[in-house]
Amino acid sequence: MATEDTEELRLPRSWQANERLHALVPGGAHTYAKGDDQYPENLAPVISHGRGAHVWDVDGNRYIEYGSGLRSVSLGHAHPRVIEAVRRELHRGSNFVRPSIVEVEAAERFLATVPTAEMVKFTKNGSDATTAAVRLARAVTGRPRVAVCGDHPFFSVDDWFIGTTPMSAGIPAATTELTVTFPYGDLATTEELLTRYRGEVACLILEPASHTALFPGSQPLPQAPGFAQAGETPLHREDPTPQYLADLRELAHRHGCVLIFDEMITGFRWSEAGAQGLYGVVPDLSTFGKALGNGFAVSALAGRRDLMERGGLRHSRDRVFLLSTTHGAETHSLAAAMAVQNTYTEEGITARLHALGERLAAGVRDAAAGTGVGDHVVVRGRASNLVFATLDENRQPSQQYRTLFLRQLLAGGVLAPSFVVSSALDDADIDRTVDVVAQACAVYRKALDAGDPTPWLAGRPVKPAFRRLA
CATH class of the missing domain: 3.40.640.10 (Type I PLP-dependent aspartate aminotransferase-like (Major domain))
Incomplete structure (x- = not known):
């Protein structure tokens, strides 16, 4: 089921590459956090290359990337x-x-x-x-x-x-x-x-x-x-x-x-x-x-x-x-x-990470509050190490709402399993991210009002990385 708010992002080459990975690599990745089960169905980009705070997938899409290399690439790619x-x-x-x-x-x-x-x-x-x-x-x-x-x-x-x-x-x-x-x-x-x-x-x-x-x-x-x-x-x-x-x-x-x-x-x-x-x-x-x-x-x-x-x-x-x-x-x-x-x-990289994170956190909070989801899209953490929570209508953590949020971010060109910054980001990247978050929060508000995010998921929800059954 689709809605007018669902972005039609398609990643055919990434999908094919993910299938090849699963055929050859248990879990389809060498780190469970990078598994395609951590992303909306059929929307797990396979990366071609990266430079600075941006990465490109094999379909040719460019993303502003957060949490780079699971927090390891703090200076940006190919520094x-x-x-x-x-x-x-x-x-x-x-x-x-x-x-x-x-x-x-x-x-x-x-x-x-x-x-x-x-x-x-x-x-x-x-x-x-x-x-x-x-x-x-x-x-x-x-x-x-x-x-x-x-x-x-x-x-x-x-x-x-x-x-x-x-x-x-x-x-x-x-x-x-x-x-x-x-x-x-x-x-x-x-x-x-x-x-x-x-x-x-x-x-x-x-x-x-x-x-x-x-x-x-x-x-x-x-x-x-x-x-x-x-x-x-x-x-x-x-x-x-x-x-x-x-x-x-x-x-x-x-x-x-x-x-x-x-x-x-x-x-x-x-x-x-x-x-x-x-x-x-x-x-x-x-x-x-x-x-x-x-x-x-x-x-x-x-x-x-x-x-x-x-x-x-x-x-x-x-x-x-x-x-x-x-x-x-x-x-x-x-x-x-x-x-x-x-x-x-x-x-002075540590200070720069903090400054970038503070700018991002303030922007995301303003965007969430401005669309009426400030109690549902929640940013927390030290400025250099930000994470976000996606909460349902009862303000409980929700895999479904996380899926909705990630889907909208990806459609806007933001790859963000977290909001952990790298020093390669600039103010324009942060401003663009905040704009995409605002658009995602507007859809989030509609899902909350409907009492059901399912129409905006276009597939199964994302899953915990640590779980007993596959």
Whole structure:
């Protein structure tokens, strides 16, 4: 069923490419957040190329893109400083039988950017870094359990975390039972947990900012920033006070636990040194990724020398298999990481991300209020890391209304699973996005008045990325 408001956007080549992907790649993508089930039916663009804040699909359509590379491309696609740094390494070789001098330079640059850490080891993805942190914590404490912040939706693809999600098939219950959860911001409950499992918890791992809290009363499916906020869209709660993080560190240490900050998202977007740099609270270990490489595959585990050295050679205790990856120190990605850090510090990128996000948030809120849906299309989050909620007539998170909203955005040339900005956006991009949002909100208002968004969906609703059944 169609209405006069439904844009007739057609993506025949993207549809064909998606079919080819599903025939060859489980899920049709290499990241579940990029799956076509996260987009309106038959409206999942397959990308040809990108430059700056724009991407083009294989059908020739151009989009203003948000959440670029699942928050990893914060400088924009094909950023000249990053590409030039990579190009300089291309003819020099990418991987050798011994460490490259680039590894020294990259480590020095990283530790200058994140001075709260004393050692660093690079790898290719965030899950490897967080799992290495957990393994190290277990080794140094001799304890089996891991406490993860239950308000933060994603930490790793590895069994210790994925076993706690609805997609736990193939993971032994004995593994899952070793992971317990604590609530963000609630020290008393966390202390009760550590007392209940006294002497068993090796570490507490959390994102040091509460930017992805679920709607009260929503089904607690993990909706990671890396998973496009599909499902019950997270809303922002106030960032923590530094005192909470300092008190959590004291609590962890009093119970003999290692404190781990997952800075995959907060790294660079909160400050160049992450949330720990902004709030002045130093964890024992921390992990960085996403923005670190501006789309190139690089992540980092960093932390205290006495802990990190347990994965090294200069001690007499049992060695920890910390990180040992064939491609972990591939020179192109390390060169990209150094260029990213130089660009952030020299060009004030974090401040620019905040300014762009503030302009966008104000515009979207005005557009939603102006069309009478200000209580239904809701923007929340730190300005550099905005998400949006799509609420039904009862102000409850709605997959159907999310589908309607995404469909209208796509028709207007805006690809936005979130409103996470890149520094490549300009004022014209923001203004155009706000215009498209206003048009989408006008349709949203009509659907609310009708009490049923179905006529505007043109197919099945989008689905949560984490779910038990396909």
